[in-house]
Amino acid sequence: MANSDNKRRKFMATTLQSVGLTALGGLLWSGYSDEVKASPLVLRPPGALPEEDFLKACIKCGLCAEACENRDSNINKDGTKRAGTLKMAKGGDHKMIGTPFFIPTEIPCYMCDDIPCVPVCPSGALDMPSLLNKKEELDINKARMGLAVVHKESCIAFWGIQCDACYRACPIQGEAITIEHQKNERTGKHAFLLPIVHSDVCTGCGLCEKACVTEKPAIFVLPIEHSTGRAGDHYVKGWDEKDQQRVKDAKEIHTKDERSEKEATDYLNMGVEY
Amino acid sequence: MKNIKYLLLRRATQFTLLFLYFGANAYGWHVLEGTFGASRLFGFIPLADPYTVLQVIASGFILGADVLLGALIITLFYMVVGGRAFCSWVCPINLVTDLANWLRRKLNLDKEEVNYRFIKRRARYWIMVLGLIVSAVVGISAFEVLSPITIMQRGIIFGFGAGISVVIAIFLFDLFGVKNGWCGHLCPLGATYSLIGKKSIIRVDHNHENCTNCMKCKIVCPENHVLHMVNKESIMVTDGECTNCGRCIDVCDDNALEFSIKRYIKK
Numbered sequence: 001m002a003n004s005d006n007k008r009r010k011f012m013a014t015t016l017q018s019v020g021l022t023a024l025g026g027l028l029w030s031g032y033s034d035e036v037k038a039s040p041l042v043l044r045p046p047g048a049l050p051e052e053d054f055l056k057a058c059i060k061c062g063l064c065a066e067a068c069e070n071r072d073s074n075i076n077k078d079g080t081k082r083a084g085t086l087k088m089a090k091g092g093d094h095k096m097i098g099t100p101f102f103i104p105t106e107i108p109c110y111m112c113d114d115i116p117c118v119p120v121c122p123s124g125a126l127d128m129p130s131l132l133n134k135k136e137e138l139d140i141n142k143a144r145m146g147l148a149v150v151h152k153e154s155c156i157a158f159w160g161i162q163c164d165a166c167y168r169a170c171p172i173q174g175e176a177i178t179i180e181h182q183k184n185e186r187t188g189k190h191a192f193l194l195p196i197v198h199s200d201v202c203t204g205c206g207l208c209e210k211a212c213v214t215e216k217p218a219i220f221v222l223p224i225e226h227s228t229g230r231a232g233d234h235y236v237k238g239w240d241e242k243d244q245q246r247v248k249d250a251k252e253i254h255t256k257d258e259r260s261e262k263e264a265t266d267y268l269n270m271g272v273e274y
Numbered sequence: 275m276k277n278i279k280y281l282l283l284r285r286a287t288q289f290t291l292l293f294l295y296f297g298a299n300a301y302g303w304h305v306l307e308g309t310f311g312a313s314r315l316f317g318f319i320p321l322a323d324p325y326t327v328l329q330v331i332a333s334g335f336i337l338g339a340d341v342l343l344g345a346l347i348i349t350l351f352y353m354v355v356g357g358r359a360f361c362s363w364v365c366p367i368n369l370v371t372d373l374a375n376w377l378r379r380k381l382n383l384d385k386e387e388v389n390y391r392f393i394k395r396r397a398r399y400w401i402m403v404l405g406l407i408v409s410a411v412v413g414i415s416a417f418e419v420l421s422p423i424t425i426m427q428r429g430i431i432f433g434f435g436a437g438i439s440v441v442i443a444i445f446l447f448d449l450f451g452v453k454n455g456w457c458g459h460l461c462p463l464g465a466t467y468s469l470i471g472k473k474s475i476i477r478v479d480h481n482h483e484n485c486t487n488c489m490k491c492k493i494v495c496p497e498n499h500v501l502h503m504v505n506k507e508s509i510m511v512t513d514g515e516c517t518n519c520g521r522c523i524d525v526c527d528d529n530a531l532e533f534s535i536k537r538y539i540k541k
Contacts, residue, residue, distance in 0.1 A: 022400045026408060033412040036419050055414050056335040059326060060424060061312035062299070062432065070302035088428055092436030097419055098311075098428055122312045122320055122340040123330065 040094060041223055042101045043204065045086055046109070046143035047118045047126040051225065057125035060098030062088050064117035064126060071116060085109045086117060102145075104206025104221050111140045111171050111205050141172060146204030146221040147228060148177070148197045155218035157194055160184050166195050166219045169211030176201040177208060195219065199228065277527075280520030287363045292430055299431050309427050310364075311418065312341050320344035325402070325466040329415035332406045349470055355518070357471020361457060361464050362519030366426045370441055371457045374448035375496065384453060393452055393459050395499070395515070402462035417462055454496045457517075468514040476518060479534035482508040491522035491531060510536060 037055055045064050048054050069084035076082050085102045089095035100117075102109060115138045118126045133139035148166075152158045170177045177195050184190040195208075197219070206221045221227075233250035237243035254260075291306065298307035304317035313321040322344030330337055352360060362368055378384050408416035418424065422444050425437045434441075448455045457464055480503050487505040492498045500513035501522065523531045 018400065021397075022404055025401070026404050029404065029408045029416060030412050033408055033414055033416045033419055037412060037414050052413070053335065056330065056333045057337070059311040059322070059330060059337075059341060059415075060418055060428070061308035062428060063308045063312070063314065065432065066299045066302075066307055069299055088432040090428065090433060090435030090437045091425070091439065096414075097437070098309075098424060120314075122308075122314075122322070122338055122344065124336075124338040 036096055041226055042095050042099075043104070043146050043206070043221060043223060045100050045102070045117045045126055046111075046115055046140060046145055046203070047121075047128060047131045048145070049125055049127055051223065054125050055096055055099070057123050058099050059123040059125070060088075061122065062098075062100070063120040063122065065100050067116040067120050071112065073110070073112065083107060102206070104209040105217065108206030108210045109143075109145060109203075110207070111143070111203065113140060114138060115140050115143075141201075141203060143203040143205075144224055146206070147199050147224050148202050148204065148206075148208050148219050148221050149227045150195055150197060150219045154214055154216070155195070156214065157192065160186065160190060160192055162193060163213060164193060164195065165211045165213050166208035169207045171205060171207060172201055172203070176203070277524045280524050284363050284519060285369075288366065288369065291364055292366060292427070295427065296431050309424055309431065311424055312344055319347070321348055323463070324349050324470065325405075325463050326415060326418060328406060328466075329409040329417060332409040333413050333415055334410070352467055352470050353473065354475050355471075356474040356476050356516065357467035357469065357514055358464060358517035359471070359474075359476075360467050361461075362517040365423055365463075366430065367423050367441070367444060367461075368457065370426070370445050371448045371454070371496075374445050375454065377449055378453060379493075383449065393455070395459055395497075397459050398461055398465035398468075401460060402465040405462050421463070422456070423461075423463060458496055458515075464517075470514075471518075472514040474514075474518075475536045477534060477536045478511040478516065478518070478520070478522060479532055480504060480508060480511065481530050481532070482506065484528045484530040486528050486530075488527070490525040490527070494521045494525050496521075504530075510534065512536075 042051075044051070044054060045068075049057055065084065065086040065088050068086040071084065074082050074084055085107045086100045087093075087102060089097050089099050089101055091097060093101075095101055115131060118128050118131060118138070121128070128138070131138055131140070131142045133142060150166075155163075157163045164179055167173070167177045167179050175198065177197055180192075180194045180196050182192040182194055184192050204221045204224070209217045209220045212219050233247045233253075236247045294303065294306040295309065295313075297303040298305070305315070307314045307317070308321075310323050311326045312323070315321055320340045320343050322341045324345045327337060327341055327345040330341075405417040420440070422440045426441050429435075429437050429441070444456045448457075452459060480501075482503075482505060485505040489504075491504060492501055495501055496519070497513070497515045497517060500511050500516040503509050503511070518533075520533065523533065
């Protein structure tokens with residue numbers, strides 16, 4: 001009787017220990033995984049799913065990076081061979097380890113017509129259907145790897161110095177970046193030639209960022225989530241039928257706070273009293 | 275040569291596979307591309323790691339058919355050749371832990387072993403399940419963010435970076451910490467392959483008649499509890515945790531151990 005009691009006690013203790021240690025490990029592990037998931041600004045290959053889904057789906061096989069690395073077209077203008085655009089994140093890169101990314105200032109995406117990196121993706125993290133045009137052909141212009149943003153204060157074209165390096169480097173020239181002419185009031189006789197990025201065309205390839213002449217590029221690519229805003233359902237272009245479609249399913253939002261207890265006219269008439 | 279036959283075969287297999295993977299990136303070969311997570315053989319046969327695929331599914335993503343087919347192919351393959359044949363014939367971390375284990379013997383560290391009783395060999399099965407739970411909770415493949423196996427493999431193919439520290443950590447853990455600590459206690463991938471290979475056909479067979487009870491096999495075996503029958507009965511090593519590495523066969527001077535096809539019908 002005492003023996004079986006002992007046995008049971010030992011069993012309970014070891015079970016408790018195993019469960020406890022597993023819980024400890026699970027907490028540490030979850031914490032770590034959640035940290036590494038909080039990726040900083042990172043540019044993904046063409047057709048990549050939104051970051052949250054991409055991190056789930058990417059199986060870290062590197063087939064995209066290998067396809068990118070082994071392009072015959074990876075040649076510099078002077079004839080020397082260059083590395084592929086896509087890199088696989090390793091320890092120290094501060095990006096989710098084993099996932100593909102690129103850094104435009106090192107090697108931007110040269111937007112190959114046949115998009116070698118996407119069809120090889122076995123897991124669906126790079127979504128091929130999103131890059132098909134109406135003729136069901138792969139179309140790199142449909143890629144949205146990011147969106148170029150111009151920092152006016154450091155862009156010398158906004159100073160009045162003539163520079164159109166980004167405009168000329170852009171693979172969708174005259175569409176993704178256009179040059180807008182504006183009068184230079186300071187001199188009174190010159191024009192500003194200002195680069196304007198169009199988000200409905202820009203693929204985020206980064207050739208502009210690579211070409212930018214300033215010490216730290218004044219035009220740079222950010223993931224779309226970080227370089228765009230959202231007007232939301234409160235605002236609509238009343239003159240644009242397409243935009244009205246956007247808010248078709250908008251729901252009325254009721255905000256309930258101290259102020260909403262009174263009628264709007266009440267608090268509008270009661271003077272400033274917050 | 276006789277007593278390192280399987281060791282040489284294993285190293286040849288490991289290095290050949292790693293070189294083929296390396297060449298896919300460096301020279302554009304289409305023999306074996308990708309990494310263990312998912313690969314392509316001869317440019318069209320998909321291969322995928324079953325545990326990685328389970329993690330992705332647990333994280334809540336519906337994978338492409340290619341990867342699922344690849345995982346099925348790998349699962350069926352290791353069901354036949356012994357699940358943990360992956361561990362000893364393919365996995366690059368095996369090179370690291372084998373070196374640590376060999377050094378332990380040379381440096382007499384085994385005798386001074388600190389008794390880390392709280393890590394048991396079955397811990398890996400808990401970790402395997404835990405990995406799937408964490409994947410589901412956090413929404414990413416939890417083991418893949420720290421797996422030394424693919425970190426080392428990608429390191430060889432794409433360059434290590436700071437990832438080398440994970441590999442060194444495993445080496446130090448196995449050398450100064452727990453004997454066979456990583457592969458024999460913690461690795462959830464090994465645990466998965468243990469389960470897959472439970473009924474595998476290729477097995478080590480023990481001939482009790484020839485055994486002289488020298489115990490060399492038990493000293494060299496990284497999972498020596500699977501050799502419980504040595505000098506007791508003439509049966510096969512049927513435990514899924516056997517890695518089919520053949521080290522016991524190599525060191526046996528008495529022909530008491532040999533690879534064989536599993537007998538499904540009792541004699």
